[in-house]
Amino acid sequence: MLSIRNFSGQLSVIKTTDEDLNVSYTFTDEMGHVVLTRQMKGSETHDTYYVYDDKSNLCFVLQPMYQS
Numbered sequence: 001m002l003s004i005r006n007f008s009g010q011l012s013v014i015k016t017t018d019e020d021l022n023v024s025y026t027f028t029d030e031m032g033h034v035v036l037t038r039q040m041k042g043s044e045t046h047d048t049y050y051v052y053d054d055k056s057n058l059c060f061v062l063q064p065m066y067q068s
Contacts, residue, residue, distance in 0.1 A: 011035065031056060039064075 011027045018024075027036040033056065039046045046064035053059050 033058075 011029060014026045014028075016024045016026070023040045025036075025038040025040075026034055027038075029035050033052055034050050035052075036050070037048045039048075048064055049060075049062040050058060051060040051062070
């Protein structure tokens with residue numbers, strides 16, 4: 001069972017722009033875990049989610065097309 005512990009709801013975000021002006025965002029929690037990367041190319045947005053267990057082990061990586 002996965003649960004949210006010791007999480008106050010605050011994330012840090014780093015914005016990166018490449019040489020083609022494509023933007024990506026990396027969201028991290030208070031423990032420094034990457035929880036989301038969002039890559040934007042024009043009007044397309046691709047999100048990758050990272051899920052951790054209560055011992056901070058990475059359990060799942062949900063790729064952009066996981067809902068398809």
